[in-house]
Amino acid sequence: MQDMCIIPRPSETTLKEGFFQGRSLPPVTGDVRFSNETAIFRAQMNDAFERADNMRMRSESAAQSIVCAHGTGFADEGYGLIITEREARIEASGPKGCYRGLQTLRQLLAASLADSEGREFRIPCAEIRDEPRFPWRGFMLDCSRTFFSAAFVKKQIDLISMYGMNTFHWHLTDDQGWRLPVKGWPKLTEIGAWRTDYHVSAEPDHIVGGFYTEEEIREVVAYAAARHIEVIPEIDLPGHASAILAAHPELGCTGGPYAVEDRYGIFPDVLCAGTDKIFDFAAAVFDALGDLFPSRFVHIGGDEVRFERWKECPRCSLRMKEFGLGKPEELQAWITMRLANMLHERGKTAIGWDEVLHETEKLGLPENLIVMSWTGTEGGFEAARRGHRVVMTPMTDGCYLNFKPLDSQEEPGRLDITTVKQSYAFDPAPPVMTAEQAALVEGGQCNFWSEGIDSGRIAEYLVYPRLCAVAESLWTRPERKNFESFKGRLRAHRKMLDLLNVCHYRGPLE
Ligand SMILES: [Zn+2]
Known part of the structure; x- marks a missing residue:
């Protein structure tokens, strides 16, 4: 039939x-x-x-x-x-x-x-x-590396709601741009939202970027709520902080000068763990988020932190002594704890990328912290073993939609290759987990990182139809999944996406 x-x-x-x-x-x-x-x-x-x-x-x-x-x-x-x-x-x-x-x-x-x-x-x-298999079915859009308009964000929210998703994870800050207005901290958007871009123009003062107004954010959140989608903001701390440091050099170990990054990668300058000013900053940001986002959660990032500045910084050394920490890496665990507590006081639960599990032998992990497993599945398994709730989004298992969909020089995308079939095979709670661990898996999501993608059209081309494949992996029970059936149904969805003016990849699926 x-x-x-x-x-x-x-x-x-x-x-x-x-x-x-x-x-x-x-x-x-x-x-x-x-x-x-x-x-x-x-x-x-x-x-x-x-x-x-x-x-x-x-x-x-x-x-x-x-x-x-x-x-x-x-x-x-x-x-x-x-x-x-x-x-x-x-x-x-x-x-x-x-x-x-x-x-x-x-x-x-x-x-x-x-x-x-x-x-x-x-x-x-x-x-x-x-009925859905998992309560958390999400999509993350990186609006820092490339600033996407509120209209584009809303279009994606409507599309993911059509595919049964209920969570939109909004990556609002990174080295290449800060997109959130914060009362009392105007430099974040005046300075942190803009960068030079030599890819577009040979002129050294060619500036790209932008930020969302409070009104736009409220509009996006209301638009999502009407579609029964929760919008979860992410503020990436204490690494991926170049845009913050460019606006507020006093929050760094060396004092700068810093610039909003116009390259992609992982940079040595991070927030200084030795100054209390970073918590004044975090408090203002969390208050702004509390005002704009009704979500139960705030994502605090925590990924790809480099530690060389902390090793050399006298204030960071003092901080380590104060808390009896043996190595700078443990300062991240300490910051995670502080930030999670600040959110808890504001009635929110912190989410962190899986690196927040590192070097936590001494300080432990904040209670209730949700771990988002991106580097692979192991971080999610470990978090579940330690009794934490987990959202699976492993780049190794088809969840990174910025990867090329096909091994071809002509395809956009970067870092690796993920076929539609690989996205379809994603299982957020695979059989290697015990029933007790699997019960801690809230669900999963796919992520779109926008390095080097300065057009919403190309972003859509990379997102669809792999998002449709992940959506089925999150909603449908494994015994009902079937790739041949999915391929057949996809034919109708390609026409539907055309009708909705959505750009989408049409090449080989495996
Ligand atoms: Zn420092």
Whole structure:
């Protein structure tokens, strides 16, 4: 039996006789391009759930309707979708599940409309029952190396919501640019958001960069919330700090001068562990984040810290003595502890890249810290062994979408190669984990690092369809996954992505 063209593949699908078909669409679609104009529908849907009654939207001809209804026995984001000749009925226990079901319907309608060039829709009657495998299904976008507009960010948020994701990890700071306004610290955006770029122009004063206004950030967060997506900000500390140091040289060990980096790599200048000013800075940043982001989490980075400045810095040496630390590497564990506590006081939980596990024998890891495993899977395994919650995003297992999709000089992307098939094979909680460890895996995500990608079009080309493959790895249980089936369904999604004006890779998948 042919699969319905749904990604991620639902838990159960049963095809029935007949078709839900017509020309005029119920208002859920907004327009035939499905370009997100469903806000009114969503507001009504949320209201209907609050009033605990059903909501019915009829097509112009009143021949078809879409119904959202309360159902029982559904998981938090689970839903049922019953498609008959007269109606498409979504059942869920709340708006979240209803929204996920609506995205499935949106895919079916969009694929069908794409087939007929927007003239009509025709979906086979079916019964679908569905729920996600993991509670954390995310995508990270690096907006530091390349500054992407708020409009582009929103477009990606809508797309990931169509693929059942619920987390957007916003990488807002790095060596190459600081993108967050912080009250009382205007130099962060005046100086830290801009850099020279010799790749674009031979003129030495060619400047690139930008930052988001508070208004834009609130708009992005609200846009995501309407799609049941949590936006998690990341402030990368204490390494990847060139943009911070350029704005505030007093936060470094040597005092500078520093510059926002126009190259890519790992740099020796990091925040000075010996000055308390870095915690005044962190406090102001965390307060700004608390004001702008309702998320339960703040990602504090912690990756790729180099220690040579700390080795030579008299203030850092004093700090080591003060806390009885034997080597500069342990200062990172100390900073992680301080930052996690500051967040805890603000009602937030810290997330760190897997290097936060290093050199923690003496000081331990902050309680509740969530470890994001990127260098491979081992960091995630270790964190789970130590009783910490884990988000898996290993670059070794198809989660790094900035890698080339194919081994070819003509392909964009850098550092390595990850095929669509490798992204599809990603398992956030592989069978080598014990059941107890696997229970600590919140889920996973794919990451897009934007070094050397100064165009949103090329970013999309690299992200899709590998993001679709990771989305299925996060939602669908292993026994329901099948790469041949995925390849078949992808054909419809390519047309759908075209319809949505999304650039996407079309080359070999393995
Ligand atoms: Zn220092």
